[in-house]
Amino acid sequence: MALTNNKAVLSWIDEMAAKTCPDEIVWIDGSEAQLDELRKLAVDTGVLIELNQEKLPGCYLHRTDPNDVARVEDRTFICCKKEEDAGPTNHWMDPEAMYDKLYKLYEGSMKGRTMYVIPYSMGVVGSPFAKYGIELTDSVYVVLNMAIMTRVGVSVLDALGDDPNFIKGLHSQGTLDKENKYIVHFPEDNTIMSINSNYGGNVLQGKKCFALRIASNLGRQEGWMAEHMLILGIENPQGEVRYLSAAFPSACGKTNLAMLIPPEGYQKAGWKVWCVGDDIAWLRVGADGRLWAVNPENGFFGVAPGTNAKSNFNALESTKRGTIFTNVAYDPADGTVWWDGLTKGDAIPAHLVDWNGLDWNRGDEKKPAHPNSRFTAPAKYCPCISPEFENPQGVPISAIVFGGRRAKTAPLVYQSRSWEHGVFVGSIMASETTAAAAGAVGVVRRDPMAMLPFCGYHMADYWQHWLDMGKAISNQPKIFNVNWFRTDDDGNFIWPGFGDNLRVLEWIMKRCFDEADANETAIGYQPKVEDINLEGTDVSAETLTELLQVDKELWLQEVEGIKEFYAKFGNKLPAELSHQLSVLESNLNR
Ligand code: GTP
Ligand code: SPV
Ligand code: MN
Secondary structure (H helix, E strand, O other), X not given: OOOOOOHXXXXXXXXXXXXXXXXXXXXXXXXXHHHHHHHHHHHHOOOOEEOOOOOOOOOEEEOOOOOXXXXXXXXXXEOOOOHHHHOOOOEEOOHHHHHHHHHHHHOOOOOOOEEEEEEEEEOOOOOOOOEEEEEEXXXXXHHHHHHHHOEEOHHHHHHHOOOOOOEEEEXXXXXXOHHHOEEEEEHHHOEEEEEOOOOHHHHOOHHHHHHHHHHHHHHHHHOOEEEOOEEEEEEOOOOOEXXXXXXXXXXXXXXXXXXXXXXXXXXHHOOEEEEEEOOOEEEEEOOOOOEEEXXXXXXXXXXXXXXXXXXXXXXXXXXXXXXXXXXXXXXXXXXXXXXXXXXXXXXXXXXEEOOOOOEEEOOOOOOOOXXXXXXXXXXXXXXXXXXXXXXXXXXXXXXXXEEOOOOOOOOOEEEOOOHHHHHHHXXXXXXXXXXXXXXOOOOEEEOHHHOOOOOOOOHHHHHHXXXXXXXXXXXXXXXXXXXXXXXXOOOOEOOOOHHHHXXXXXXXXXXXXXXXXOEEOOOOEEOOHHHXXXXXXXXXXXXXXXXXXXXXXXXXXXXXXXXXXXHOOHHHOOHHHHHHHHHHHHHXXX
């Protein structure tokens, strides 16, 4: 039975059901009773494996098709009327042609299946900044994940009322045919369609499809920003909480930084870290002229490998209740899960079932969990979830931090000289590719603001939007760049990372409040070696000097790379950014 009288919602569902021909239509009301029934159905039909309910209450394991394990950027499209509006970094097709193509694929795709209607909210339901969507899907896995990642159910329909403005979403897992996989956005129709995948960012449409690709368009029109950023609060020993947001590309450390555990010395001194979000930030200018951030999500879709009690205790704790694991290994001895890096040595289970369902024995060369295996965990179970997590106004941002995975070139940290210079720093971000997207891993590519795969319009217009936003923010956050991933000649990470990253964040925050000094270098401001607290680490002052070093030769090569990249945008490139590039070049040649 329909749970709303909203005509626009009902007619969209009728239209899509007429094409996809489901046997049945089920509305997701958001009740625990209904979700519980769906979990049982998922277990009975082999979609989920129930885990040990004593050790991991409410937790399940899902294995995807081996060809469906990550976002598929080459199958992801922005379909606006004019190709130029999508820009050179997005795949584009004419909307009419794309609808034709997709509707052929959707024809009867839900025959013999159930269409679930998921009303969902990005942001706290009823808050002035929340945006609502309806995802129609034939995947119970999508329903159960969306119920963790977003706020779903009747309350969303009530808040939407008769308003015809909602984000329309259609998903069918279809046949998982690789050649006909599509993740498509129609920003002019506020519509998202995906078919032939059942994996994460391809199909949990609230996440990258809505909260970034569609929302970046809405933000541009309405004067706000949708960014691929974590949000975190740092409480200093005086009890002040200061917030920052940080954009790192996929699998480059957002979840880890967002849930950071302070090093022992910091804990003793009274430092605390509060997680507001680990992947997406919606940013608006407040009445006070500051930039305010909300996390539109309600859970974490985090990378499992590498997560352990030492690297990310808070993430691990978050996954102990109500979590769906995807493509991790199964431990048949006690019905729990395992992934690479969870435990070491003898604590590694002797025998596992790998993510493909095959036997695995300790010492086997192949990894038992997929490198992009993930947990979908409710935010409310995170031990360091911020008391402001549900605050509809969000939190005021003092610093914006960009960063990537660079073995060389990028130093541990530097600060931009101005908002405009900071936009330049974000626009030239480059990072080694990871397993979060299908394709080669470890190749350096430009990933401006960590938004290359997520910006729903022309990247040069997006940079202009950043520059324009700067003018609207009277009390601008300071902009920084970090790199936790510099390696030595043997390929080992030099910086300890994880909790020790707070040492760098401390300097960043002090810079925002005029409490720390800096050296001016060719690329921006950098800390004086003595201003990064190394107490309790085995990092020497020499090593830190090396981590902060800016190699002019490498940077001049970088300038050539940036010129080549910028050339793609032709005369749409904001003049401010070419100016910033020439300043960088002349600073390096000085
Ligand atoms: P998405 O969910 O794909 O957007 O990724 P993310 O940016 O949230 O990355 P995440 O925090 O999950 O980290 C990805 C990988 O980087 C994991 O394997 C981490 O163990 C590793 N990692 C995170 N932070 C650090 C760090 O400070 N140093 C090092 N060496 N590795 C890190
Ligand atoms: C990312 O790839 O940046 C993720 C995972 O956060 S996904 O939801 O697949 O986009
Ligand atoms: Mn992400």
